Amino acid sequence: MINTENRVTEILGIKYPIIQGAMSWITNAEFVASVSNAGGLGMLGPHAGHHTNPTSFDEIFDRLKAEIRKVKTLTDKPFGVPVILSYDLSTVDVIADLLIDEGVKVVLLNGMDGFDYGPLIKKFKGNNMKTIFRSLTPSIENAQYAEKIGADILVATGFDEGGTVPEKVIGTFSIVPMIADTVDIPVMAAGGIADARGVRAAFALGAEGVFAGTVFIATKENPAAENVKQLILTHTASDLLLFKTNPAYYRSIPTPYSRELLAMDEGGKARDEIADKMYTEQGLKVGMLDGDLERGYVTVGNGLSYIKSIRSVKEVVEDLMQDFK
Numbered sequence: 001m002i003n004t005e006n007r008v009t010e011i012l013g014i015k016y017p018i019i020q021g022a023m024s025w026i027t028n029a030e031f032v033a034s035v036s037n038a039g040g041l042g043m044l045g046p047h048a049g050h051h052t053n054p055t056s057f058d059e060i061f062d063r064l065k066a067e068i069r070k071v072k073t074l075t076d077k078p079f080g081v082p083v084i085l086s087y088d089l090s091t092v093d094v095i096a097d098l099l100i101d102e103g104v105k106v107v108l109l110n111g112m113d114g115f116d117y118g119p120l121i122k123k124f125k126g127n128n129m130k131t132i133f134r135s136l137t138p139s140i141e142n143a144q145y146a147e148k149i150g151a152d153i154l155v156a157t158g159f160d161e162g163g164t165v166p167e168k169v170i171g172t173f174s175i176v177p178m179i180a181d182t183v184d185i186p187v188m189a190a191g192g193i194a195d196a197r198g199v200r201a202a203f204a205l206g207a208e209g210v211f212a213g214t215v216f217i218a219t220k221e222n223p224a225a226e227n228v229k230q231l232i233l234t235h236t237a238s239d240l241l242l243f244k245t246n247p248a249y250y251r252s253i254p255t256p257y258s259r260e261l262l263a264m265d266e267g268g269k270a271r272d273e274i275a276d277k278m279y280t281e282q283g284l285k286v287g288m289l290d291g292d293l294e295r296g297y298v299t300v301g302n303g304l305s306y307i308k309s310i311r312s313v314k315e316v317v318e319d320l321m322q323d324f325k
């Protein structure tokens with residue numbers, strides 16, 4: 001039985017210990033507000049609410065500011081924003097100040113090894129904000145580091161996830177207890193969780209909440225293309241293509257474009273060359289937002305096998321969190 005007194009809900013000021021993970025291109029204010037209004041924590045991702053590439057950092061900044069303001073008109077509940085929007089770390093301080101000025105309550109830190117998050121966390125704490133630390137390469141060392149520098153919540157991400165898959169091939173079932181055993185701050189489980197069984201398993205393994213992406217794509221409110229949502233309903237984990245990129249790995253539902261990426265990997269192309277193609281051709285946006293499968297990929301986690309219908313965000317949250325009622 002799951003204990004309904006929960007540190008994650010207390011820390012974040014939300015009803016249910018569920019966070020919708022940041023997802024490039026396929027979030028917007030309406031979708032994020034619907035997660036927060038359903039009792040979870042919605043999270044804007046990079047390029048939230050947009051269909052075109054920004055041409056400058058100023059444009060990224062202005063777009064994010066407008067989208068944050070829009071979320072605030074749609075919900076009075078907390079929501080989150082990542083402070084690192086790309087691998088260009090030089091913009092982090094400017095984005096951090098924006099989040100402070102806009103009164104954002106929760107910040108996602110994509111823990112990149114070697115970057116000093118201490119001053120950022122201190123700054124956010126000083127402004128009464130909560131920080132969630134999610135390393136792209138989860139390990140005991142970076143979990144202990146995050147706790148030491150004052151992160152409020154940690155996400156342990158397993159190899160089952162969608163998006164950029166962690167470098168180390170450690171499944172969600174193994175990474176969650178490994179991390180939960182090493183820190184005292186609450187740990188959320190991420191990767192492949194798409195129904196109440198996964199939530200129960202996460203709690204049995206020592207997690208105090210779940211962090212999910214894929215299950216939220218197959219919702220009425222998510223801005224992903226309709227054909228992409230249908231692909232999620234008609235595929236299982238065994239269909240997914242897995243290929244190397246930089247950083248780490250990616251997996252995709254088979255599309256003509258994702259087959260090309262797999263062929264590059266199998267043909268011995270360097271990680272950088274594959275990543276270069278994916279990012280310059282905007283394969284995620286073109287595939288998932290525009291629905292053009294000839295020129296784009298559809299990255300999802302292994303939990304897609306048991307997503308069988310397009311529901312509202314509220315139905316998804318209520319289903320996953322059924323033990324908390």
Ligand SMILES: Cc1cc2nc3c(=O)[nH]c(=O)nc-3n(C[C@H](O)[C@H](O)[C@H](O)COP(=O)(O)O)c2cc1C
Pocket residue numbers: 020021022023024026045046082110157160161162163164190191192193211212213214215288299300301302303
């Ligand atoms: C389409 C897609 C795009 C993603 N983009 C990002 C991103 O831009 N930044 C990020 O921190 N995580 C990103 N993620 C990872 C999610 O935040 C989350 O960790 C992951 O979806 C959890 O695994 P699940 O999809 O199996 O539920 C993405 C995931 C997906 C499926």
